[in-house]
Amino acid sequence: MPAKGDMMKLCKIKALNKNERMSTQELLQTIYAKIDKGYTDFEIEALGQHDIAGAVFTKNQKKNLNFKITNPGQRVGAMALDGTNIVVEGSAPADVGWLNSGATITVKKDAGDTASHCAAGGKIYIGGRVGTRSGALMKHDPKFEPPEFWVLKNTGSFSFEFMGGGSAIICGYECENLNSVLGNRSCVGMVGGTIYFRGNVSGLASCVEIVKLNKKDMEFLKEGMKDFLKHIEREDLYSKLTKFSQWKKIVPNTNKEKDKKISLQEFVQKEWFKGGLFGDLVEDDGEVYSLAQCNERRLRIPKWDKKLCINCSLCLNNCPQKAIKKEGKKYYSEDNLCIGCxxxxxVCPKKAWSMENQIL
Ligand code: SF4
Ligand code: SF4
Incomplete structure (x- = not known):
């Protein structure tokens, strides 16, 4: 355990060591070693190293860790835990706070694509714009506080795809001329959570609806806005950004979705991406195969070796598909029933069945 006197010891790391750039691994291992020595505060001048200040795996990890970082690479604060406070001075590239698990992460300027992707807890504050697919797959585990994702300006397209929980707050500051502060094709497959926004939106998926704020929403925004603006050092914007006549929220329209009952194939082809995900490159009929397949779509095919078999019938009795048949002392599996499991x-005590991999 760290000594008491070391509790707030500051560690400064320059990722350029005598003209040699530290690798990501070197940098992360240096940080872990310092944490084990009781350091809790870090100032890191990075050179694009990734995963900085993400989940810290050391046996002596302190609960509260503070990171001030310049020039990080991808996934700053990925999977970061409760008690971790991260401040990026300037901008950060893709995956800021990927799967954030409780940390407070501030990026003073812009963040790249997929900011707050999969976030499950904590707060992410962005003092500029975020790129495409930001906020996608955010979720809420009811055992923990829901994640929050605050953005001063706007998001790129395909934001909040398959969002399942938490709150996103897109302030639309200096975005008055944009058709949509959420880019295009936002909220596809969204089933939970709330997106508060200020400004125009267009091109939303049909599974969501725009509704007015209620009193509780306004209270939430009023309180949260103070913290957000403090973190990004723009407290001067408080009164401008709390004029609630300019705000609305997006929520999933689950009833409408239930009524629609479209097939997954139709969803993939028509709702998610018209023409399919790679429709501009190859023809994609959007057909979705179930996980368990027979015949030529199996990943593995069982082959029986009569020289090894002792005719105990264990295989025959345990096949979940009843695909194994017996003719005298000969065993075989029927292709149209076997799923290659x-x-x-x-179960064969003599290894008389071997699984042959199939290249699909
Ligand atoms: S691999 Fe095929 S034959 Fe073997 S147990 Fe599974 S389904 Fe049955
Ligand atoms: S389990 Fe093995 S030894 Fe027993 S019948 Fe099946 S293939 Fe033969």
Whole structure:
């Protein structure tokens, strides 16, 4: 455990060591070693090293860690834990706070694509814009406080895809001329959470609806806005950004979705991306195959070796598909029933079944 006198010891790291750039691994291992020595505060001049200040895996990890970082690479604060406070001076590239698990992460200027992607807890504050797919797959585990994702300006397209929980607050500051502060094709597959926005939006997926704020929403925004603006050092904007007549929120329209009952194939082809995900490159019919497949779509095919078999019938009795048949002392599996699960190979005491990999 760290000594008491070391509690707030500051560690400064320059990722350029005698004209040699530290690798990401070197930098992360240096940080972990310092944490084990009781350091809790870090100032890191990075050179694009990734995963800085993400989940810290050391046996002596302190609960509260503070990072001030310049010039980080991707995934700054990825999977970062409760008690971690991260401030990026300037901008950061993609994946800021990916799967944030409780940290407070501030980027003073812009963040790249997929900021707050998969975030499950904590708060992410962005003092500029964020790129495409930001906020996608945000979620809320009811055992923890829901994640919050605050952005001063706007997001790129495809933001908040498959969002399942938490709150996103897009302030639309200096975005008055944009058609949409959420880019295009936002909220596809959104099933939970709330997106508060100020300014225009267009091109939203049909599974969501825009509604007016209620009193609780306004209270939430009023309180949260103070903290947000303090973190990005723009407290001067408080009164401008709390005129709630300029705000609305987006929530999933689950009833409408239920009524629609479209197939997954239709969803993939028509709702998510018209023409399919790679429709501009290859023809994509959007067909979705179930995980368990028979015949030529199996990943593995069982082969039986009669020389090894002792005719115990264990395979026959354990095949979940009843695909194994017996003719006299000969065993075989029927291609149109077998799903390649390998149970026959696992139960056979003589290894008489082997699984042959299929290249699809
Ligand atoms: S691979 Fe699975 S499904 Fe196929 S024959 Fe063996 S046990 Fe049955
Ligand atoms: S489990 Fe193995 S030894 Fe037993 S019948 Fe099946 S293939 Fe033969």
């Amino acid at each position: 390998s149970i026959c190979a696992a």
